[in-house]
Amino acid sequence: MAQTPSPDNLVQSIDYTPPRKNWLDNVPPEFRLGNFSYPAKAGELESFFGYEGAKEWSPMDEDWQLPENWQEIIYEGFRERLEKYRSLKVFMDICVRCGACADKCHYFIGSGDPKNMPVLRAELLRSIYRKDFTTVGKILGRLNGGRALTQDVLKEWFMYFYQCTECRRCSLFCPYGIDTAEITMMARELMNLLGIQTNWIMGPVTNCFNVGNHLGIPPHTFKDIVDFMVDDIEDITGKRIEVPLNKKGADILFVTPSGDYFADPGTYTFMGYLMLFHELGLDYTMSTYAAEGGNFGLFTSQEAMKRLNAKIYAEAERLGVNWILGGECGHMWRVLHQYMDTMNGPADFLSVPRNPITGTVFHNAKSTGMVHITEFTADLIKNNVLTLDPSRNDNKVVTYHDSCNPSRGMGLLEEPRYVLNNVCNQFFEMPEQTIREQTFCCGSGAGLxxxxxxxxxxxxxxxxxxxxxxxxxxxxxxxxxxxxxxxRAALPPLMNYWVPGVDVTGVHELVANALVMRGEKERETDLRGEPLPGKED
Amino acid sequence: MNAPQDQFREYLRRHRDKIVHNWLDAAMASYPEDTVSFLKRQKDRFANPVGATLSRELDNIFEELLSESSTQQLPQSVDAVVRVRAVQDFSPSQALQVFTVLKDVLRRQLDRPVRENGWQAQYREFEDKVDQLCMLAFDIYVKCKEQLWELKARQAQDRVSYLLRKYVGTDGSNNPAGSGSGAGGDISGE
Amino acid sequence: MNALYALIMVLALVIIPLLGAGAAGWHALFGVVLPYLAFTVFVLGFLYRVVKWGRSPVPFKIPTTGGQQESLPWIRQNRIDSPSTKTGTVIRMILEVLLFRSLFRNTRVRLFKDETQLSYGSSKFLWLGALAFHVSFFVILARHMRFFTEPVPALFNWIETLDGIMQVGVPVLFATEIVILLALAYLFLRRVLVPQLRYISLPTDYFALFLLFAIVISGILMRYFVRADIVDIKTLTMGLIQLQPEVPESIGALFYTHLFLVCSLLVYFPWSKLMHLGGVFLSPTRNMPNDNRMRRHVNPWNYPVKLHTYEEWEDEYRDKMKEAGIPVEKE
Incomplete structure (x- = not known):
C-alpha cells in the first residue's frame, strides 16, 4: 500500500475496491520503517532469557533466519500453554465470530485495517490452533478455518500482536469475555521462544532486572534525582523535605513507575507524592532496589513478569515495612492487582494496610498488602486531613483519561475522580462511551x-x-x-498532534498544587514553574 | 455577477448533497472494503472518528468551495482530513487522493450540464479552485509529516527531559538524542 | 464461497436420509442406530470437551472489570460488573448467560445533544437476534420433551401453550418457529451483507446456521404441510428413551431427515464453536470475582524463577551507595 503508485494505478485507484481476498490466504504483511517496533538486541535476549542463537535481524528482511525447527518450537510452546492456561484453551475454542468486538479496537478505528479487528487478531492464532490442535481441524483443514504455520503467518503475528495494546476494551463487549490481551500475551510468549521480541520492551526488562528501573538508573543517580526534586520543591514552596531511601522499619514502602522520576510531566507527579508524604509526616521509604513499579515483563512473558515483580515483595520483607503504597501507573497496577499475590505471594510478612493518619483499614488490599495512591489520597480527603486550595488549579480546565488497566483490570474509577473534584474547580468528563470501563487506550500501551x-x-x-x-x-x-x-509519556505527543493546547498531568501533580503545606511560603508558581492564577505578573 | 456564473453556482448548490455524497464514497474507496461499511454505518463520532471527520469535513470543504470568499474554515477542515490521512497506511499521493477525486466526481456530475449550458469557463474556474485545494492539502500534509518527525525526534529527549534539565542544563531541544547518558545509565529502548 | 461450501455440506446431509431412510428404507438405521450413536457422541463429546477445558488450570485471576471495584466503604461499588463476592459473580454470570449482558452493553442508547445523532442499531439487533434465536431454540427443545416423557410434565405443556398463545391456524402456530426463522435469517444475512463480518466468517459459521435452518424447516414441514403421525413418532421416541426401540412402519422419510439433521447437529456440536454453550461458564474474565487483593489466588504450576536478589545487587552497587549515603546491609 505504501509504495508509490504508478500513474496507471493513480487513475484506476479512483474506483479501486480491494479484491475480496480470504484472509486465510497468507499475504505477508508489508513491513516498512514506521509500522513496526525495532527488534530486541541479541545480547539482551541472551543475558535475560539465556536465549541462544539470537541474531541481529530486521522485520523487513525477506528471510527471518528462524531456527530450523522453529515450527516445532512454536507447536510445543503452544501445547504447553494450552495445558497451563484454561483461558487460552477456552478462548481458542468458543469464539463464534459474532463481530461484537470488531469496531471496539482503537487500532481498528484509527487505521481501518481489518486485521486489527480483535476477532481477526485472535484468529491469526486460532487458525493455527484449529489446524494443529483440534480433531475437526485436522480432518477439515481449511474448511474449518485452519492454516499451516508458515513464516508469513509468523510475520503477521509480529505485525498485529505488536499492534495490540492489551487494553481489553474488546473483552468488555465480548459475550464470552474473550480477552484479546490474554491472546496477545500468549502470542508474544510464543514469538519470544524464537527470540522475536522488540527492543523497546526488552531494554527496559533487562534494565529493570539488572539495575532496578527501566532506564537503568543506578542507586546513587536515583538519589541525585530525588535531591534535585527536593531542591525544586524548596524553590516553589520554601519547604525543605526529606525523602527516605532504603529505610529499614518504615511503616510503608512506596513504589512508583520510574517514568515519574526522569521525564516531565511525570516528575511533577513525583514531586506531588513527596510533598504529600512530607505534609502527612508519613513514615515511609522508597527503595533503590525495587525502584520500578512498571513491569514490561507483562508484555513479554509471565516468567519475565514474575522475575521483575519479585523485587517488590522481597524488598518489603527486607525493609520490614507493614504495607506497600503504589504510585500512579496503568500496567503496573494490572500486575499488582491481578498477578503479584499469585506469583510472588503470599505476603504474610505484611499486615493489612492501614492509613496511619486516618486509621482507615484497606480491607480490599488485605491479602496483597498494596494500596493505590488514589485510594490513599481519596481516604485522606474524605477524612479532611488535608488543607486544599483548589483555586490554585483554576487556570486548568481538567478532564480525566482512565487508563486501560486500572479501569478494566482493576475497577479503579471513582477514586481518582473524587480526588480530582477536590483539588480543582473545573473538571469535565469526556463522552460516556470513551471513559471509565469503556475508555479508549492512549494507543501506546503494552510496549508500543x-x-x-x-x-x-x-x-x-x-x-x-x-x-x-x-x-x-x-x-x-x-x-x-x-x-x-x-x-504521561504517550499523551503529550498525541495531544500535540491532534489537540494542540492540551497538556498532560498526573493526578498528584494537581493534588500537590492545591495542597497547602504547613509553614510554606506564599506560592507564586505551580510545580511546573508556571505562575499561579492571579500571580501572572 | 454575470448570469452563467450564478446559474452554475445555483446548479452546484442544487446538487450539492449528491456531489458531496459521491465525493465521500470516492474518498472512502481508498479503505479496505471491510472497513468502508464501518466508516459509513457507525454514526457515532466517538466510536468512528475517521468516518465522522471525513463526512463532516468534506461537506464543510465543499461549502467553502461554493462560497465567494474564503474563510479560516477551509484550512481547518482540510487540516482535519489530512491529519488523519497522514498517519494512516497511505503513500503521500494516496493520502491526498481524497481531494483529487473531487475533480472526477465533478466531471461525472457536470459533464452534460456544462456542455448544454455553455458553462465551460465557470467549470474551469471551479476546477482551479479544486487545484488550489489540493495544493493547500499538500502544504498541510507536509506540515503534518514534519510535525510527526519532530515528535519522533523530540521524544527521545522528552522521555528523559528531567535528567537532561538537571544534568545537561537544557531541555534537550538542541541536543542530539542520547545525551542523557550522563545520567550514568544506558537510555534503554532508544 | 465459504457460504457455498457450507450449503453443499448441509444439502448432502439432507440427501443422505432421503436416500437411506426414504429410498432404501433403512428405518432401523436412521431411527434407532444413528440417534443412539449421535446422542452418545454428543454426551461423551460434550463431557470430553468440558473436562479437557477443566483439566487446564486457571493460573491467574483475570476478571475483566466493567465497573467500580470494592475499595473504600463510601465509594459505591458496582457489585455486578465488578463483583467481589461469589454472589455477585454468580449474578454477573447469570446475566451474561441468560441475557447476554455484554452484548447488550453495546446497545445502551446514549443521547448526545450534538450535531451528530448516534445510532447503535446494528449492535442492538445483534443482541436481539442472538437472544431471539437462543430463547426460541430452548423453547423448541422444551416443547420436544413431550416426545420423550409419558405423562408429559405440566411444565412442558405450559411452555407449549404459551408458545402457541397467538392461537392462529390449525395446528396452532408456534411463535418460536417464526422467531427462530427470522433470527437465523438475520444472523445469516449480516454475515453475508456486512463486509466486516463476511471477512471474518468461516465455512463452519455458515454450516451451523444452515444446519439449524434445515432442522427448523424440516420440522415446520412435518407439522404444517406433510403431516407426520405423531402417535407413531412418539412410539419411536419413547422406545428410544426406554431402551426398547420399536420402529413403526408408517413414519415417512421427512421425519428421518429431520431426525438425521438433529443427529448431525448432536455429532457436530462438541467439536465446534457451538461449544460456547459450555465454554461461557468457564471464561475466566467473567466467572471470577474482582477480589484479587483481598483473597490470594493460587497458581498450581507456579515455579521458582531466576531472580536478581538484593544481596547480589548490593554487591554491584555497594561502593556507590555508601558514597551517596544510601544505607546498605553489609558495610
Whole structure:
C-alpha cells in the first residue's frame, strides 16, 4: 500500500475496491520503517532469557533466519500453554465470530485495517490452533478455518500482536469475555521462544532486572534525582523535605513507575507524592532496589513478569515495612492487582494496610498488602486531613483519561475522580462511551510507546484524542489528567498532534498544587514553574 | 455577477448533497472494503472518528468551495482530513487522493450540464479552485509529516527531559538524542 | 464461497436420509442406530470437551472489570460488573448467560445533544437476534420433551401453550418457529451483507446456521404441510428413551431427515464453536470475582524463577551507595 503508485494505478485507484481476498490466504504483511517496533538486541535476549542463537535481524528482511525447527518450537510452546492456561484453551475454542468486538479496537478505528479487528487478531492464532490442535481441524483443514504455520503467518503475528495494546476494551463487549490481551500475551510468549521480541520492551526488562528501573538508573543517580526534586520543591514552596531511601522499619514502602522520576510531566507527579508524604509526616521509604513499579515483563512473558515483580515483595520483607503504597501507573497496577499475590505471594510478612493518619483499614488490599495512591489520597480527603486550595488549579480546565488497566483490570474509577473534584474547580468528563470501563487506550500501551512507532501510535490514539478534542472545543479543557506513566509519556505527543493546547498531568501533580503545606511560603508558581492564577505578573 | 456564473453556482448548490455524497464514497474507496461499511454505518463520532471527520469535513470543504470568499474554515477542515490521512497506511499521493477525486466526481456530475449550458469557463474556474485545494492539502500534509518527525525526534529527549534539565542544563531541544547518558545509565529502548 | 461450501455440506446431509431412510428404507438405521450413536457422541463429546477445558488450570485471576471495584466503604461499588463476592459473580454470570449482558452493553442508547445523532442499531439487533434465536431454540427443545416423557410434565405443556398463545391456524402456530426463522435469517444475512463480518466468517459459521435452518424447516414441514403421525413418532421416541426401540412402519422419510439433521447437529456440536454453550461458564474474565487483593489466588504450576536478589545487587552497587549515603546491609 505504501509504495508509490504508478500513474496507471493513480487513475484506476479512483474506483479501486480491494479484491475480496480470504484472509486465510497468507499475504505477508508489508513491513516498512514506521509500522513496526525495532527488534530486541541479541545480547539482551541472551543475558535475560539465556536465549541462544539470537541474531541481529530486521522485520523487513525477506528471510527471518528462524531456527530450523522453529515450527516445532512454536507447536510445543503452544501445547504447553494450552495445558497451563484454561483461558487460552477456552478462548481458542468458543469464539463464534459474532463481530461484537470488531469496531471496539482503537487500532481498528484509527487505521481501518481489518486485521486489527480483535476477532481477526485472535484468529491469526486460532487458525493455527484449529489446524494443529483440534480433531475437526485436522480432518477439515481449511474448511474449518485452519492454516499451516508458515513464516508469513509468523510475520503477521509480529505485525498485529505488536499492534495490540492489551487494553481489553474488546473483552468488555465480548459475550464470552474473550480477552484479546490474554491472546496477545500468549502470542508474544510464543514469538519470544524464537527470540522475536522488540527492543523497546526488552531494554527496559533487562534494565529493570539488572539495575532496578527501566532506564537503568543506578542507586546513587536515583538519589541525585530525588535531591534535585527536593531542591525544586524548596524553590516553589520554601519547604525543605526529606525523602527516605532504603529505610529499614518504615511503616510503608512506596513504589512508583520510574517514568515519574526522569521525564516531565511525570516528575511533577513525583514531586506531588513527596510533598504529600512530607505534609502527612508519613513514615515511609522508597527503595533503590525495587525502584520500578512498571513491569514490561507483562508484555513479554509471565516468567519475565514474575522475575521483575519479585523485587517488590522481597524488598518489603527486607525493609520490614507493614504495607506497600503504589504510585500512579496503568500496567503496573494490572500486575499488582491481578498477578503479584499469585506469583510472588503470599505476603504474610505484611499486615493489612492501614492509613496511619486516618486509621482507615484497606480491607480490599488485605491479602496483597498494596494500596493505590488514589485510594490513599481519596481516604485522606474524605477524612479532611488535608488543607486544599483548589483555586490554585483554576487556570486548568481538567478532564480525566482512565487508563486501560486500572479501569478494566482493576475497577479503579471513582477514586481518582473524587480526588480530582477536590483539588480543582473545573473538571469535565469526556463522552460516556470513551471513559471509565469503556475508555479508549492512549494507543501506546503494552510496549508500543517507542519512537519508531510514532505514526502508528498517532492512529491508535486517535479515538482517545478525538474525545479530548470534543471537551477541548466544548469546555475549553486544557489539561488531560491520568494515573499512568505510559500515558504521561504517550499523551503529550498525541495531544500535540491532534489537540494542540492540551497538556498532560498526573493526578498528584494537581493534588500537590492545591495542597497547602504547613509553614510554606506564599506560592507564586505551580510545580511546573508556571505562575499561579492571579500571580501572572 | 454575470448570469452563467450564478446559474452554475445555483446548479452546484442544487446538487450539492449528491456531489458531496459521491465525493465521500470516492474518498472512502481508498479503505479496505471491510472497513468502508464501518466508516459509513457507525454514526457515532466517538466510536468512528475517521468516518465522522471525513463526512463532516468534506461537506464543510465543499461549502467553502461554493462560497465567494474564503474563510479560516477551509484550512481547518482540510487540516482535519489530512491529519488523519497522514498517519494512516497511505503513500503521500494516496493520502491526498481524497481531494483529487473531487475533480472526477465533478466531471461525472457536470459533464452534460456544462456542455448544454455553455458553462465551460465557470467549470474551469471551479476546477482551479479544486487545484488550489489540493495544493493547500499538500502544504498541510507536509506540515503534518514534519510535525510527526519532530515528535519522533523530540521524544527521545522528552522521555528523559528531567535528567537532561538537571544534568545537561537544557531541555534537550538542541541536543542530539542520547545525551542523557550522563545520567550514568544506558537510555534503554532508544 | 465459504457460504457455498457450507450449503453443499448441509444439502448432502439432507440427501443422505432421503436416500437411506426414504429410498432404501433403512428405518432401523436412521431411527434407532444413528440417534443412539449421535446422542452418545454428543454426551461423551460434550463431557470430553468440558473436562479437557477443566483439566487446564486457571493460573491467574483475570476478571475483566466493567465497573467500580470494592475499595473504600463510601465509594459505591458496582457489585455486578465488578463483583467481589461469589454472589455477585454468580449474578454477573447469570446475566451474561441468560441475557447476554455484554452484548447488550453495546446497545445502551446514549443521547448526545450534538450535531451528530448516534445510532447503535446494528449492535442492538445483534443482541436481539442472538437472544431471539437462543430463547426460541430452548423453547423448541422444551416443547420436544413431550416426545420423550409419558405423562408429559405440566411444565412442558405450559411452555407449549404459551408458545402457541397467538392461537392462529390449525395446528396452532408456534411463535418460536417464526422467531427462530427470522433470527437465523438475520444472523445469516449480516454475515453475508456486512463486509466486516463476511471477512471474518468461516465455512463452519455458515454450516451451523444452515444446519439449524434445515432442522427448523424440516420440522415446520412435518407439522404444517406433510403431516407426520405423531402417535407413531412418539412410539419411536419413547422406545428410544426406554431402551426398547420399536420402529413403526408408517413414519415417512421427512421425519428421518429431520431426525438425521438433529443427529448431525448432536455429532457436530462438541467439536465446534457451538461449544460456547459450555465454554461461557468457564471464561475466566467473567466467572471470577474482582477480589484479587483481598483473597490470594493460587497458581498450581507456579515455579521458582531466576531472580536478581538484593544481596547480589548490593554487591554491584555497594561502593556507590555508601558514597551517596544510601544505607546498605553489609558495610
Amino acid at each position: 510507546n517507542n519512537d519508531e512507532f510514532t505514526e502508528m501510535r498517532m492512529r491508535g490514539g486517535m479515538p482517545r484524542a478525538n474525545a479530548v478534542k470534543h471537551v477541548h472545543d466544548k469546555h475549553g479543557v486544557n489539561m488531560l489528567s491520568c494515573v499512568c506513566a505510559i500515558d
